[in-house]
Amino acid sequence: MSSIPDDLQYTATHEWVRxxxxxxxxxxxxxxxxxxxxxxxxxxxxxxxxRVAARESYGVVESVKAASDLFSPVAGEIMAVNEELASAPERINQDPYGAGWIARIRPDDAASLSTLLSAAEYGKLLETQGD
Amino acid sequence: MPQAAVPPETLEVPPCPDLTGGFMGRETPLFELHRSLGARLIDFGGWSLPLHYASQIEEHHAVRRSAGVFDVSHMGIVDVRGPDARVLLETLLANDVGKLRSAGQALYSCMLNESGGVVDDLIVYFVGTEHGYRMVVNGATRSGDLAWIRRHAAGRRIEILERTDLALLAVQGPLARERVASLLAHGAAGVADTADAPPTASATATTGATDGGELALSLEPFHARSIGRWFVARTGYTGEDGFEVMMPAAEAEEAWRRLNALGVASCGLGARDTLRLEAGLNLYGHDMDQSTHPYESGLGWTVALEPRDRRFVGRTALEAVAAAGSPRKLVGLVLDDRGVLRAHQKVSIPEEGPGRGANAGGHAGVGAHAGEGIVTSGTFSPTLQRSIALARVPAATAAHVQVEIRGRALNARVVKPPFVRHGRPLIS
Incomplete structure (x- = not known):
């Protein structure tokens, strides 16, 4: 069973937002x-x-198995990226909600965050997907 | 092409992970064990098989550094025996089974269609004059292979038996042989009770060995023999030493658990793919198939045009290619820029010479192009910590190419596989 911290918000494409x-x-x-x-x-x-739009692909993560797009949870401007991931992408596996953060974004519209999923809603989504 | 010492036994590539899970295909005798070990199961050519148990990269390193065990029971084990068995295989295989002179020898070969395209690649073991040959073919192609073999066997004195009663475990790594030998020395395979055993390829008389463990350890590379109820082959698909062991299906789970208890890691098809690619070994359906011939698949070394009077299927087509020279070849690539090479990416070949753009900084469209190629298999190499690939390119391709990844042209070097062998990097 996956970890889903209560204090974060989520998207249906498996991104989290703090x-x-x-x-x-x-x-x-x-x-x-x-x-x-x-x-x-x-x-x-x-x-x-x-500048990224909501749900726009803003990057890619690749595992040994496959490449996957990263989708921006919000529209806004990229303020910072986690430089450590260039040499240590395994941080995402080890600590997905901490040291494995990917980017910091300044949302165009703070109200847009209300459209994201809560931890409970994301947990339900995973259940329906058979996690 | 390289070494024949550890040619491939064969396998299809793992597809992308099924994020929703839930696929249930044909099951090997070890299916319940895989589930109990927490494997991520995937659809693999219609079979439900482990992609990995925990970390795929750790499984990879276990094989390079100590030992790992893979369930490859989806592969087809086909016994061919009878007075005409050798003639049939001389007709069906592009390599020459006539090279198999003593019982226990193994040979890697392609089976071709009339156009010289690869129907499958396989290993054939010469079990003995009385017992004929045993072939191990790819899981995804096994039913087609059997139909093909049976068609060519029609009217001949041949018995063809698919051994669905056997499980196939690949135990690979520098410590793998010792671990299997330890099982055999402690009663696995019923070595003490040989009354109902299948044929023994080379008897104890030739080695003086008295227990099953010693018998296994005395096997030369690319040789096999029956030991009790097991058929043990010193072959593999990882670039490491080890055994592939065929055993009665009912014995496979206990053997796996005992190997685990000896420190042999459970490994899935994901690690198997990164290991075989580092070892420069082809994967059927990706690096070659019915539409490509051995000379453009890095497999020219497996084609025996001598003796000239051996009329094997595909020979006429291959003679024409050999005479004219293949316009394409399969090469190894090492990505110098950051990224991951994957199958189907486009390879451009810059004109060699002064002012060429290969190192100009990764922009598409730099310089004139001598032609195009395609990545047939690519991955991140856990041993080398960079991306490697096999690619089919024009024969004139020299030292540098560019690979298009998500719209950008990245620089790669052309190298001769293997990339890694016996735990050691072979490229800088």
Whole structure:
């Protein structure tokens, strides 16, 4: 059973969102996603200051098995990327909600966060997908 | 092409993971064991098999550094015996079974269609004059292979028997042989009770060995023999030493658990794929198939055009290719830029010479192109910590190529496989 921290929000494409101070959100992929992908070996991070739309592919993670798109949970601007993942993509497997964070985004519209899934809703989604 | 010492036994590539789980295909005798070990099961050519148990990369390293065990019972084991068995295999196989002179020898070969395309690749073991040959073929192709073999056997004095009663475990790694020998020395395979045993390829008389463990350890590379109820072959698909062991299906689970208890790691098809690619071994259906011939698949070394009077299926087509020279070849690639090579990515071949753009910084469309190729298998190499691939490219391809990954042209070097062998990197 995957870990789904209560204090985060989620998307149906298995991303998580943490609201930081100063109106910036931190995003990554969920424990379920890293487990399904297997050992991660490569992360293609977005460029700083890039503008992304909600649900737009802003990067790629590759495991030994396959490549998967990263979808931005919100529309906004990329403020930071986790540089450590370039040399240590396994951080995502080891600590998907902590050291394995992928990017920090300044949302165009803070209200858009209300459309994301709660931990309970994401947990239900996984159940219906047979996790 | 390289070494014949550890040619491939064969396998299809794992498909992408099924994120929803739930597929249930044909089951090997070890299916329940895999489930109890927490394996992630995938659809693999219609079979439900483990992709990995925990970390695929750790399973890979276990085989390079100590030992791992794989369930490859989906592969087809086909016994061919009778007075015309040898003639049939001389007709069906592009390599020459005439090279198998003493019982226990093994040979890697392609089976071709009339156009020279590869119907399958396989290992054939010469069990003995009385007992004929045993072939191990790919799981995904086994039913087609059997139909093909039976068609060519029609009217001949041949018995063809698919051994669905046997499980096949591959135990691979520097410590693998010792671990299997330990099982055999402690009564596995009923070595002490040989009354109902299948034929023994080489008797104890030739080695002086008295227990099953010693018999196994005395096997030369690419040789096999029956030991009690088991058929033990010193073959594999990982670039490491080890055994492939055929045994009665009912004995497989206990053998697996005893190997685990001796420190042999349970390994899935994911690690099997990264290991075989590092070892530079082809995967049927990816690196070659019915539409490609051995000379453009890195398998020219397995085609025996001598003796000239051996009229095997596909010979005429291959003679024409051999005379004209194959316009394409299969090479190894090492990605110099960051990323992961994958099957079906496009390979561009820059013109060699001064001012060529191969190292100009990874932009598509730099310089004139001498042609195009395609990645047939690619992955991240856990041993080398960078991406490697096999690719089919124009014969004139030299030292550098570019591979298109998500719209960008990344730089790769052309190398001669294998990439890794016996735990050691062979490329810089």
């Amino acid at each position: 609201v930081l101070s100063g109106g910036v959100v931190e995003v990554g992929i969920t424990d379920h996603a890293q487990h399904a992908l297997g050992d991660l070996v490569f992360v293609e991070a977005p460029e700083l200051a890039r």
